Amino acid sequence: MRKPTPPSQELIKGIWRENPVLVQLLGLCPTLAVTNTVKNSLAMSAATTFVLIGSSLLVSSIKKLVPTEVRISTYILIIATFVTIADMVLEATVPDVHKELGAFVALIVVNCIILGRQEAFASKNSVGRSLLDAVGMSIGFTAALTVMGTVRELLGAGTFLGHSVFGPHYEPWVIMVLPPGGFFTLGCLLLVFSWVKRRSAARATTTAAPVAAREAA
Amino acid sequence: MGNLIWIFVSAALVSNFTLALFLGLCPFLGVSGKVETGLRMGAANIFVMVLTALSVWVLNTFILTAAPYLRIIAFIIVIASLVQIVEMAIKKLSPALFRALGIYLPLITTNCAILGLAIFQTNRGYGLLEGLAFALGGGVGLTIALVLMASIRETLELADVPDFAQNMGLVLILAGALSLAFMGFAGLFSAA
Numbered sequence: 001m002r003k004p005t006p007p008s009q010e011l012i013k014g015i016w017r018e019n020p021v022l023v024q025l026l027g028l029c030p031t032l033a034v035t036n037t038v039k040n041s042l043a044m045s046a047a048t049t050f051v052l053i054g055s056s057l058l059v060s061s062i063k064k065l066v067p068t069e070v071r072i073s074t075y076i077l078i079i080a081t082f083v084t085i086a087d088m089v090l091e092a093t094v095p096d097v098h099k100e101l102g103a104f105v106a107l108i109v110v111n112c113i114i115l116g117r118q119e120a121f122a123s124k125n126s127v128g129r130s131l132l133d134a135v136g137m138s139i140g141f142t143a144a145l146t147v148m149g150t151v152r153e154l155l156g157a158g159t160f161l162g163h164s165v166f167g168p169h170y171e172p173w174v175i176m177v178l179p180p181g182g183f184f185t186l187g188c189l190l191l192v193f194s195w196v197k198r199r200s201a202a203r204a205t206t207t208a209a210p211v212a213a214r215e216a217a
Numbered sequence: 218m219g220n221l222i223w224i225f226v227s228a229a230l231v232s233n234f235t236l237a238l239f240l241g242l243c244p245f246l247g248v249s250g251k252v253e254t255g256l257r258m259g260a261a262n263i264f265v266m267v268l269t270a271l272s273v274w275v276l277n278t279f280i281l282t283a284a285p286y287l288r289i290i291a292f293i294i295v296i297a298s299l300v301q302i303v304e305m306a307i308k309k310l311s312p313a314l315f316r317a318l319g320i321y322l323p324l325i326t327t328n329c330a331i332l333g334l335a336i337f338q339t340n341r342g343y344g345l346l347e348g349l350a351f352a353l354g355g356g357v358g359l360t361i362a363l364v365l366m367a368s369i370r371e372t373l374e375l376a377d378v379p380d381f382a383q384n385m386g387l388v389l390i391l392a393g394a395l396s397l398a399f400m401g402f403a404g405l406f407s408a409a
Binding site: 025028029032033073076077080081083084087088102103106107109110111112175178179180181182183184186187188189190191193194195198 | 236237238239240242243246286287288289290293294297328329332333336337340380381382384385386387388389390391392393394396397400
């Protein structure tokens with residue numbers, strides 16, 4: 001058993017140090033597929049947050065009832081149930097967004113972040129800690145998706161949430177909202193991330209991380 | 218027949234599962250280190266995808282008409298059991314193939330390409346033959362992407378890359394370049 005960490009740490013780790021997308025490289029499918037506009041990124045983040053928090057709460061509260069042999073199947077079933085709810089709610093409330101996200105809402109089921117958190121965290125920790133962990137991971141996921149969505153929409157369409165930013169004379173860099181743009185944006189993001197991390201490691205100061213966070217943002 | 222060929226080529230090249238739809242990125246980034254493993258992973262995927270298309274058609278035609286809201290849950294359970302049955306069957310019938318596929322077989326369960334295939338097939342209302350063509354095309358497309366990426370990465374090992382770029386970032390940018398190249402296929406059909 002490792003030493004119990006302060007609860008605030010469970011919340012913060014998902015945002016930067018163990019960011020699910022940028023550090024753990026999990027859940028890349030939605031990160032690349034639906035981040036062509038900020039609106040889609042936010043909708044996807046909201047759906048994933050709902051599923052992650054819901055499943056973490058449920059898994060951590062029934063962890064003593066689930067036999068070890070069938071735990072993965074149980075988690076998948078729980079996740080699939082929450083995804084179905086999210087899918088139906090999105091379809092009923094914001095049909096146009098649901099249409100644009102298409103199959104990717106249903107694909108939250110196989111998002112490795114969610115199953116990973118159940119297996120690695122919620123199945124071993126108390127309900128409260130699992131909630132903090134899920135919230136932290138969701139914020140990290142949302143942050144990564146929003147950055148991706150902002151970069152791609154700004155460059156690819158010259159807009160932010162549909163509002164024109166660069167004025168009528170901006171020639172849209174269309175490739176950024178198409179599939180290759182997703183790969184390029186995430187690739188550059190990871191390169192910057194790794195460069196910043198390497199530099200702050202070279203400095204080896206304890207205050208480097210927040211400074212780097214500000215520089216990267 | 219022409220329609221089937223169109224579905225096949227479209228899934229394999231024009232809207233390639235990995236490079237255009239972002240499905241199956243985990244194996245694409247995870248096991249694309251060597252051409253050999255890439256090929257095996259691709260083969261395992263083609264196999265499971267065709268079986269999935271078959272079972273999804275059965276589910277959609279005979280069972281889910283009564284309870285469409287159970288779709289996601291039904292698909293994921295069927296895929297998970299299917300992978301396990303295939304694993305057991307291969308282990309019994311051909312131990313050599315089983316050893317060759319190794320860990321990749323169970324990993325297919327959490328591969329979004331499989332669930333993605335099931336959902337796309339349903340959303341587009343494909344029949345049995347169309348579904349099979351779609352699955353075959355998708356699997357072949359996945360294999361092409363894997364093998365291409367693996368060959369690039371094998372060459373990359375000999376290249377002098379800056380320290381900070383020796384991680385996924387560079388691989389993703391390469392994937393972007395591949396994806397860009399595959400966009401060229403968009404003109405293959407006037408209907409596409």
